[in-house]
Amino acid sequence: MSDPFALFIAPFGEFLFMRHALAACLALALGCGPVGMLLVLRRMSLMGDALSHAVLPGAAVGFLLSGLSLYAMTIGGAVAGLLVALIAGAVSRCTTLREDASFAALYLVAIAVGVLIISMRGTSIDLIHVLFGTILAVDDPALILVAAIATLTLFTLALIYRPLIVECFDPDFLRSVGGHGGAMHSIFLVLVVLNLVAGFTALGTLMAVGMLMLPAAAAHFWGRHFWSASLIAVVIAFFSGYSGLLLSFHCNLPSGPAIILVAGCCYAFSLLFGAKGSLLSRYRSGPHLTG
């Protein structure tokens, strides 16, 4: 076990499912890094969590109707998530109820509906796969789906980068120059849902939001600008995926929690030792400067 090649590279060379899982992690990292960073900067971290719960009943319904079919679960999850996101967005823009409150209301309704449908069918179905994912069983269609979502995410972000950043920083200004802040916000929510769906095929609905939030929260302690922080988030997310897979391979752990726990460790490390605003930077200030 002391041979670094055997420890760090051989598992991926030997096993196809490990290569698949690694590729899925790379695709997930590329999409989730910038989207998660935007969630953090927009103070919508908990909304990502709410959305991931909203995805669950849709995926469960897909699971009920066609078994462990990737496409049925993905479509179900995406539809449920998008419905909740778009209705909540519309409610907060057209009424005085704030967006977080309408999100909470709608995802609770979504979960209730999902549970009701399952209980009406009267079958006790093992939803472990839906909840915890099966990253070690990522097959070609799943890989294509995750990669397609990552590609779409990056292209869309490149297209709407300017107005989206302005909408985060100074929404009133965007409105005053005739920019379409509401549309940017809706597109962004769609991206969040898509990345959650990509995450849940690999990590399960419970863990999907971890790949979105933990690397971004960690990167917040390193990057001074949005783009640099996003890049760092991508690196942290991919590192978590790689290390988590190795950990799960060598120690025989479930892969989803292993990946998220590595991301959690990255977060804890950044919290303590990050370059910007971390605990260490509070105590390592040194003598003050002249100006």
Place this chain on the structure above:
Amino acid sequence: MPAITLHDLTLGYERHPAVHHLSGVFASGTMTAIVGPNGSGKTTLLKGITGFLRPLAGAIDRGGLKPKDIAYLPQHLEADRSFPITVLDTVLLGLWQEIGMFAGMQRTHWDRVAQALFTVGLAGFETRTVNELSGGQFQRVMFARMSLQNAPVLVLDEPFNGIDQQTTADLLEVVRRWHAEGRTILVVAHDLALVRDFFPQTLLLAREMIAWGETRQVLTAAHLDRARTMSEAWDQSAAICRQEAA
């Protein structure tokens, strides 16, 4: 340059008027201070003029301008100053109408940005992020952005609140330059001494117009007394207003 004309304008929220039956003209190229107690409808009026709020009754004639051609600086608390964006990027936003979502920057654009930063005294601050700035410095950034917008009409909501004397003097100099370039300027202000010194025109508002015209004739003791007695609260059981257009 177009004027902005208010025709029996009523603005408000949930049918309760905050600005009531206001008529008048902000003539082209004039510089007007909008003065009045808290809750007198100053911000509401600006939101109407910039198209953020639709009139409950009456109309605003912007002389052919679209709302997006009017540069608007809301009260400075509304931008997210913790957002990791540089001074340079923030000022560049002023070019939005010219470069939009996709276009790149040209050499003349960079020159204008450098000029705008120099004018507000922030040359050399380009790579700082806005969360490192003081309140006064951030307001200077906002003025630099507004300069780049090159708008015929500029609307500023309490731009000098919480700003020290030196910064206020510098920013007033920027406003003076805009005025000299023939732009129409509307500024909400609380400091009556500053208004008397600096603004040729004043609109004194207390939900209804108290006086509008030359500053000297508007800011009289009698007018200010009347503005002070304005009732701020909504009347929950208010009847429907039947006042005919003047």
